[in-house]
Amino acid sequence: MNRPSFPLRRRAGLALVAALAAGALLAPALGQAQPAYPSKPIHIVVPFPPGGSTDVLARRIGDKLASAWGQPVVVDNRAGAGGTVGADYVAKSAPDGYTLLMGVTGSNAIAQALYAKLPYDVVKDFAPVSMVVSAPLVLAVNPDVKVRTAQEFLALAKSKPGGLSYGSAGNGTSMHLTGEMYKQAAGVSMVHIPYRGSAGMLTDLMSGQIQATFGDVLVLMPQIQAGKLRALAVTSKTRHPMLPDVPTLDEAGLKGFEALSWQGLFAPAGTPPEVVEKLSAEVNKAVRSPDVREYFASRGFIVEGTTPAAFKALIEAEVKKWTPIVKYSGARAD
Numbered sequence: 001m002n003r004p005s006f007p008l009r010r011r012a013g014l015a016l017v018a019a020l021a022a023g024a025l026l027a028p029a030l031g032q033a034q035p036a037y038p039s040k041p042i043h044i045v046v047p048f049p050p051g052g053s054t055d056v057l058a059r060r061i062g063d064k065l066a067s068a069w070g071q072p073v074v075v076d077n078r079a080g081a082g083g084t085v086g087a088d089y090v091a092k093s094a095p096d097g098y099t100l101l102m103g104v105t106g107s108n109a110i111a112q113a114l115y116a117k118l119p120y121d122v123v124k125d126f127a128p129v130s131m132v133v134s135a136p137l138v139l140a141v142n143p144d145v146k147v148r149t150a151q152e153f154l155a156l157a158k159s160k161p162g163g164l165s166y167g168s169a170g171n172g173t174s175m176h177l178t179g180e181m182y183k184q185a186a187g188v189s190m191v192h193i194p195y196r197g198s199a200g201m202l203t204d205l206m207s208g209q210i211q212a213t214f215g216d217v218l219v220l221m222p223q224i225q226a227g228k229l230r231a232l233a234v235t236s237k238t239r240h241p242m243l244p245d246v247p248t249l250d251e252a253g254l255k256g257f258e259a260l261s262w263q264g265l266f267a268p269a270g271t272p273p274e275v276v277e278k279l280s281a282e283v284n285k286a287v288r289s290p291d292v293r294e295y296f297a298s299r300g301f302i303v304e305g306t307t308p309a310a311f312k313a314l315i316e317a318e319v320k321k322w323t324p325i326v327k328y329s330g331a332r333a334d
Contacts, residue, residue, distance in 0.1 A: 047086025064286035083107030095270035109318035113326035128311035136236035150252035217300035
């Protein structure tokens with residue numbers, strides 16, 4: 001009565017072997033069935049309102065990506081809290097390469113120290129793709145300030161502790177914190193006057209209400225060319241192409257001084273490395289195309305383009321650099 005069990009067991013075993021073999025054959029087919037990246041629209045979140053440099057940069061890069069890959073690239077403006085609203089949105093998005101961030105120094109480096117309750121970690125919650133552009137700030141003064149060089153300005157500041165004021169576009173901005181970095185590096189005391197944006201600061205600087213600023217090249221350049229402001233130094237380690245006769249602060253005696261305003265592309269942490277690498281390679285092609293390079297160079301930016309590893313290293317270094325400066329300044333944004 002029990003003899004048929006052997007053939008049954010044999011048939012069951014053969015069926016199992018056949019199923020496993022079919023699965024082994026099917027697995028590569030399923031892997032191959034996954035669509036290549038990108039297979040749908042990509043969204044680049046800009047953490048500021050439309051029309052600014054970050055927005056324009058995202059749209060220019062987006063156009064290049066769309067043209068290369070045949071997929072729409074949509075720019076999504078999510079402004080608020082110095083860029084941290086948009087950055088937080090991307091940090092919490094699916095790590096699939098379809099939601100990206102055009103982040104800046106503030107949102108992706110300085111914010112770590114500036115906000116006591118920042119809802120994301122600038123290092124752990126992002127996969128850096130590529131630095132895109134950077135720009136130094138310019139130490140500029142009202143021409144009535146009787147100095148013509150950065151060394152003379154430093155000597156004047158030392159001779160009048162608290163007697164000079166510098167303006168910025170607001171507390172916690174790169175303009176403000178670069179001024180604080182300068183004060184610390186130079187060992188001087190100056191009064192910081194925050195404004196709501198650069199327009200009011202520029203008006204007061206030209207009228208002599210404040211004496212100095214660490215301002216954006218693009219904002220200050222027309223007034224420098226018109227003789228309404230005097231440029232004393234730039235904050236990069238190399239001279240700026242638009243101000244070739246203006247030395248760096250490093251050249252002027254503050255060895256190692258460097259403060260840059262940069263912008264770059266980020267994906268959420270956990271995005272597959274092959275997707276990040278593919279994005280980085282295409283972004284690098286985009287920024288090196290003549291039309292993009294010329295457009296941003298004419299507006300005072302240094303066109304960059306880096307590997308993900310190099311950009312990650314920069315972020316980590318920037319956090320280490322700016323955290324003590326924020327603490328020194330006492331600036332808070334909560």
